[in-house]
Amino acid sequence: MSSLIVGTAGHIDHGKSALVRALTGIDPDRLPEEKRRGITIDLGFADLELDDLRIGFVDVPGHERFVKNMLAGAHGVDLLALVIAADEGVMPQTREHFDICRLLGVRNGLVVITKRDLVDEEMLVLVEDEARELVGGSFLESAPIVAVSARTGAGLDQLKAQLTELGKRVPPRSQDFVTRLPIDRAFSMKGFGAVVTGTLISGRIAEADELELLPLRANVRVRGLQVHNQPVREAHAGQRTAVNLAGVDTSQIERGMVLAPAGRLRPTQVVDAWIDVLPGAARAVRSRSRVRFHIGAAEVLGRVRVLEAPAEIVPGSGGLAQVRLEAPVVAVHGDRFILRSYSPAETIAGGVILDPFATKHRAKDLARARELLRLLQRDERAEKLTAFVRAAGDRGLRPADLAAATGWTNDVLARVAAEVQKQGSVIETGGVYLARESLEHLRGAVLAELERHHKREPLARGMLRETLREKVFARSFPEIFAGLIARLEADGKVVSEKDIVRLKEHSVGLSEQDTKLSERIEQVYLAAGVEAPSLDDAMTRANVPATQRTQARKLLQLLIDNGKLVRIQGEMFMHAQVVQDLKGKLHTYASRHEPDRLIDVPAFKDLAGVSRKYAIPLLEYFDREQTTRRAGDKRVILKPR
Ligand SMILES: Nc1nc2c(ncn2[C@@H]2O[C@H](COP(=O)(O)OP(=O)(O)OP(=O)(O)O)[C@@H](O)[C@H]2O)c(=O)[nH]1
Numbered sequence: 001m002s003s004l005i006v007g008t009a010g011h012i013d014h015g016k017s018a019l020v021r022a023l024t025g026i027d028p029d030r031l032p033e034e035k036r037r038g039i040t041i042d043l044g045f046a047d048l049e050l051d052d053l054r055i056g057f058v059d060v061p062g063h064e065r066f067v068k069n070m071l072a073g074a075h076g077v078d079l080l081a082l083v084i085a086a087d088e089g090v091m092p093q094t095r096e097h098f099d100i101c102r103l104l105g106v107r108n109g110l111v112v113i114t115k116r117d118l119v120d121e122e123m124l125v126l127v128e129d130e131a132r133e134l135v136g137g138s139f140l141e142s143a144p145i146v147a148v149s150a151r152t153g154a155g156l157d158q159l160k161a162q163l164t165e166l167g168k169r170v171p172p173r174s175q176d177f178v179t180r181l182p183i184d185r186a187f188s189m190k191g192f193g194a195v196v197t198g199t200l201i202s203g204r205i206a207e208a209d210e211l212e213l214l215p216l217r218a219n220v221r222v223r224g225l226q227v228h229n230q231p232v233r234e235a236h237a238g239q240r241t242a243v244n245l246a247g248v249d250t251s252q253i254e255r256g257m258v259l260a261p262a263g264r265l266r267p268t269q270v271v272d273a274w275i276d277v278l279p280g281a282a283r284a285v286r287s288r289s290r291v292r293f294h295i296g297a298a299e300v301l302g303r304v305r306v307l308e309a310p311a312e313i314v315p316g317s318g319g320l321a322q323v324r325l326e327a328p329v330v331a332v333h334g335d336r337f338i339l340r341s342y343s344p345a346e347t348i349a350g351g352v353i354l355d356p357f358a359t360k361h362r363a364k365d366l367a368r369a370r371e372l373l374r375l376l377q378r379d380e381r382a383e384k385l386t387a388f389v390r391a392a393g394d395r396g397l398r399p400a401d402l403a404a405a406t407g408w409t410n411d412v413l414a415r416v417a418a419e420v421q422k423q424g425s426v427i428e429t430g431g432v433y434l435a436r437e438s439l440e441h442l443r444g445a446v447l448a449e450l451e452r453h454h455k456r457e458p459l460a461r462g463m464l465r466e467t468l469r470e471k472v473f474a475r476s477f478p479e480i481f482a483g484l485i486a487r488l489e490a491d492g493k494v495v496s497e498k499d500i501v502r503l504k505e506h507s508v509g510l511s512e513q514d515t516k517l518s519e520r521i522e523q524v525y526l527a528a529g530v531e532a533p534s535l536d537d538a539m540t541r542a543n544v545p546a547t548q549r550t551q552a553r554k555l556l557q558l559l560i561d562n563g564k565l566v567r568i569q570g571e572m573f574m575h576a577q578v579v580q581d582l583k584g585k586l587h588t589y590a591s592r593h594e595p596d597r598l599i600d601v602p603a604f605k606d607l608a609g610v611s612r613k614y615a616i617p618l619l620e621y622f623d624r625e626q627t628t629r630r631a632g633d634k635r636v637i638l639k640p641r
């Protein structure tokens with residue numbers, strides 16, 4: 001059995017609710033005030049089974065003051081029943097509702113002429129002509145027109161037959177999107193707690209599911225489910241669904257909020273979009289105009305910034321714009337929305353979300369922003385993904401960001417990500433997506449930065465990793481830095497050693513004078529053996545003139561970097577050869593003292609031929625190096641690894 005949503009639309013008093021009741025036996029007007037005034041105020045619901053088609057009706061109010069409520073129901077409609085009363089013909093909200101359905105991208109439907117018992121044949125033909133004219137050039141252009149009377153029942157069977165026929169042609173909802181239920185009603189039921197209802201526009205909801213209520217960001221659990229007033233284990237896209245929620249209080253829930261998988265989608269307040277302005281709109285959409293923004297079942301106020309030059313979108317045309325909202329909403333790429341003027345509240349435009357997490361565009365970046373938004377308008381998902389990643393620039397895009405922006409399922413995300421990586425337009429580095437152009441840019445910046453550093457500090461082995469990261473990757477996700485350096489290393493461009501990164505070809509070049517000086521310093525330490533001289537002493541012994549002390553210290557550091565000298569403690573250095581010899585002696589000693597391999601300080605002093613002044617720092621050095629390990633006042637000489 002397939003499920004679909006049929007939405008009514010049309011002018012006030014044209015018989016929408018009477019029609020739904022005649023078809024289903026259910027009165028969609030449930031509020032006492034509706035019954036008293038004889039008009040619909042808020043959305044009404046009813047259901048009907050036709051062969052293997054299960055129809056959920058969403059009945060909307062025709063009153064111009066309640067278009068806002070109409071919009072909360074119109075977003076999830078598969079099939080439009082455009083209602084026109086035979087005795088009145090096309091009226092203002094017939095047009096406005098129809099415009100809204102077109103702008104929301106409704107693709108299927110029919111025209112229902114109601115109250116046919118009130119008119120003669122001649123009049124009926126006139127109204128049919130009027131209806132044809134209204135829908136000309138739209139998705140209803142060649143749709144059936146059925147005349148009915150809710151009073152006499154005339155035409156109802158024909159209408160049911162048409163609904164069955166059309167129902168077969170409505171394509172099933174795409175399986176490519178994660179679960180979303182925009183909430184149009186919330187109430188509490190004694191003994192059950194919070195219940196929300198809405199049209200499940202994608203995915204499925206099952207008992208015990210952990211979901212998130214957005215934009216509240218509250219985690220909730222599904223206690224129970226109903227579809228068409230029947231308890232079910234699982235609800236599917238295209239069904240009117242009631243969900244009993246645990247973990248939230250009814251008072252926290254508002255129409256327009258959305259149920260989605262926990263941690264998957266995110267609220268937003270700035271979106272980039274394509275906007276189509278109605279030909280009949282009173283004026284062009286301009287920057288800074290305050291608008292009512294309707295998405296899903298939500299309405300929030302916002303301001304438009306037109307991204308085109310000149311910065312206006314005239315009636316009957318379309319263009320790119322950014323909408324900044326006064327409250328957060330849930331939106332994913334491809335969602336449709338409606339713009340109404342602030343006052344008077346009239347429908348002026350509709351649009352489609354391109355980038356749901358947009359950032360402010362500076363005037364000089366507008367051309368590039370437009371280019372990327374145009375890519376997001378293409379049908380190909382690979383191009384969309386590439387555009388999202390390119391828009392993120394050097395910062396990169398995490399898979400979770402992409403999931404939130406697109407609403408795509410994991411399967412779709414994985415497939416499209418594999419495709420763009422194969423094409424080479426997007427690279428994954430350190431688990432983050434980076435556009436090819438950003439990768440090239442960052443690579444170039446790293447190499448240039450290292451080159452500059454080597455020029456400036458020819459005696460330094462390389463640049464501190466952290467400094468390089470701050471200079472080049474300040475705006476990038478941290479994962480990108482490590483990933484990119486690893487790539488450059490694999491390509492043989494750079495070498496990274498502990499906390500230092502250098503260009504592969506960089507070697508410390510010494511002048512003849514420096515080479516001699518460096519050799520003298522090394523000789524001093526080699527000659528001194530374990531009796532390490534103080535730094536001053538070493539300088540004096542190496543005949544370093546006072547003016548060259550700073551340079552000599554750099555050379556000394558270089559000797560350490562190159563492994564010729566070893567820092568034992570503070571400013572106590574020894575030649576690596578000396579330390580190596582000592583290590584050898586320790587191991588020989590150990591082999592004669594198996595199995596405990598213990599040595600105490602006096603024995604070490606003897607072995608090394610040093611006084612306590614050197615013995616203690618040396619032993620501590622060996623502890624750090626894990627040549628020895630402290631055990632009470634003795635040391636265990638560890639086996640070489
Ligand atoms: N004679 C006749 N009257 C009808 C028919 N359908 C509806 N009506 C009457 O028209 C009036 C309005 O009908 P509703 O169904 O409430 O109209 P609606 O389009 O739902 O109105 P709103 O929801 O307020 O926009 C009621 O008094 C109905 O009894 C019909 O087929 N024939």
Ligand SMILES: [Mg+2]
Nearest residue numbers: 016017039040
């Ligand atoms: Mg009604």
